[in-house]
Amino acid sequence: MTINKFIEKFAEAVEVEDASTLSANTEFRNLEEWSSLAYLSVIALMDEEFDVQIEMEDFKKLKTIQEVFDACTKE
């Protein structure tokens, strides 16, 4: 999956209406739409699309969408 496709899926999970407002460098915790539900949706996205189960402590270290993508795609 490309980073652009991931951003689209991330936007859908977090319910950002216009995905073009996001970039790889977006700090997602600053988004108006970010919430505990959005967190659960992103965790589900990582699990379903990449079979990655991430601990909350590890997720807390991620700041940008690129970092979430990297956590999904690293070997």
Add this chain to the structure above:
Amino acid sequence: MEKQFNPFSLDGKVIVISGAASGIGRQCAINCSKMGARLILLDLNEAGLAETMTMVEHPEEHFTAAVNLTDYERVPEVIKEAVAKVGRITGLLNCAGISTTLPLNVAKLEVLDKFFHVNVYTAYFLTQAVTKIGNFSKEGGSIVFFSSAAGQYGETCKSIYGMTKGALYAGAKSLACELARKNIRVNSISPGVIVTPINQNLPHIADPEQRKQTEALHLLGLGNPNDIANACIYLLSDASRWVTGSNLVVDGGYTTR
């Protein structure tokens, strides 16, 4: 002249109704159109939908789609097309459903699968499609799941139907919690026995002796689709703006005793 007081008006609302080709779904379509709503009508039965369209007010304002609601990939596409034509959704009536009277000893996995797909999964995934970002009004709205008295009270040979309706009753409550932040209210409605095309051939209505017994269980006799459609108007309208996570019992007194 001052506009007439009507807290139940559906003017300006866009309502999705599944199972709109017959029975309660059709009656909901007719009544909602009379209250001023624009409609998105879904059903597998194309001819039945066309017939419903001859009965609604302002048919030119509505959108219909003959779609199999268990085609879970197609449903979101249909909703997107409908929103583009009719506007963002403010309400959903999950009317589509089937009923059976089946003893435990002859039940099969395939039957349970079918009932959970048609009665539960379709309502769940239609709700998911309708509430996807871009489809639902930013002002919020109202979603209604069709549970049943059989979802909370027992009747012989109604276990499969009852399980599916109990699932909808329970699911509506958690969805009410989840969607409140979007100002989307979620409620269920629990009808008693309503005489409709899907159940008029079942023994408890078709057989005169059993029908008599069924009627005796309802303090006010059996219901008709209008009884449910009018209750739905309340749940869809701004009159119920402070009502969410509730289950509206409309059963002619069936569960009172």
